């Protein structure tokens with residue numbers, strides 16, 4: 001679809017002015033795709049078998065309420081069945097929650113840079129995003145976020161670990177934040193990367209859900225379970241909040257195949273096998289972060305399946321231009337995700353990608369420092385060029 005095409009019918013000007021969510025580019029040369037925080041492991045054999053079995057019933061809709069899967073997830077969180085809501089990816093539930101809570105002119109608060117879908121979540125309902133810059137350590141500035149909550153705020157989105165920068169929110173900071181937020185404001189704890197977190201001080205949805213009726217925890221099968229292409233995620237929280245999210249959801253959008261794959265992923269043997277894979281990815285992540293730090297790069301705490309290279313003035317622990325570094329990667333067949341004016345996110349991929357990343361970054365930094373292609377004004381709006389994963 002051409003972005004500048006003139007539509008033949010009357011459409012909403014605010015929608016026309018907003019670029020669509022842009023997925024990470026597909027590779028055009030042999031190399032590594034490290035641009036969408038995907039899992040480099042193919043699904044486990046048992047999961048693939050479950051997908052194949054269920055595919056035979058593709059002429060049927062999936063079961064409406066998917067009680068077996070929800071019951072299993074409810075058990076992990078110690079909540080009742082109606083405290084779990086499934087979505088076609090956790091991003092679907094993000095849209096539903098903002099739409100259910102925030103109408104025209106209402107505000108929702110999020111950190112920035114953070115998940116690139118956030119600024120557009122209010123587009124359908126007319127809600128306004130309020131972006132709060134991260135701290136110098138690339139962490140959520142929770143005091144500033146609490147201060148940004150006004151009479152008009154209906155939702156606060158917390159991303160932990162933060163995509164794209166990596167740090168997780170600490171439990172003590174989360175508790176202090178929740179004490180400042182009015183109890184009638186919905187807080188969403190987006191834990192898409194929770195399974196990769198190794199910081200013992202990080203907040204964990206299960207531990208805090210019971211203390212806050214205004215909290216919804218989001219998780220996904222896309223990242224640690226490697227089912228990104230099947231689209232299944234879930235929210236856990238107050239049944240009335242989740243019921244409202246269900247009311248604005250697109251009916252029947254979670255497929256039976258996704259449900260079967262998720263169920264197979266939660267079988268005890270599959271969870272054990274997957275835990276080994278997660279441990280392997282964490283080892284690779286830590287090695288990648290350590291290798292970059294050895295080169296003098298100030299990589300923030302990396303708690304997801306990705307690392308962050310900040311854009312900084314020469315000699316200040318980053319690269320002068322995120323776009324130039326990403327272009328250099330692409331030239332050599334490896335795709336990474338630049339955030340113009342902020343930095344570059346690199347997903348943890350195949351073992352062979354690690355030395356390649358370190359080599360390309362090292363060679364890039366040997367070159368004359370290029371002038372910043374985007375001089376880093378802080379900017380986050382519904383017009384932010386979003387791109388996937």
Ligand SMILES: Cc1ncc(COP(=O)(O)O)c(C=O)c1O
Pocket residue numbers: 036037088089090091092115159163190192219220221222228231232233388389
């Ligand atoms: C922070 C965060 N939340 C949610 C999502 C959405 O994941 P999915 O819709 O695949 O569950 C992503 C995907 O990259 C993400 O980074």
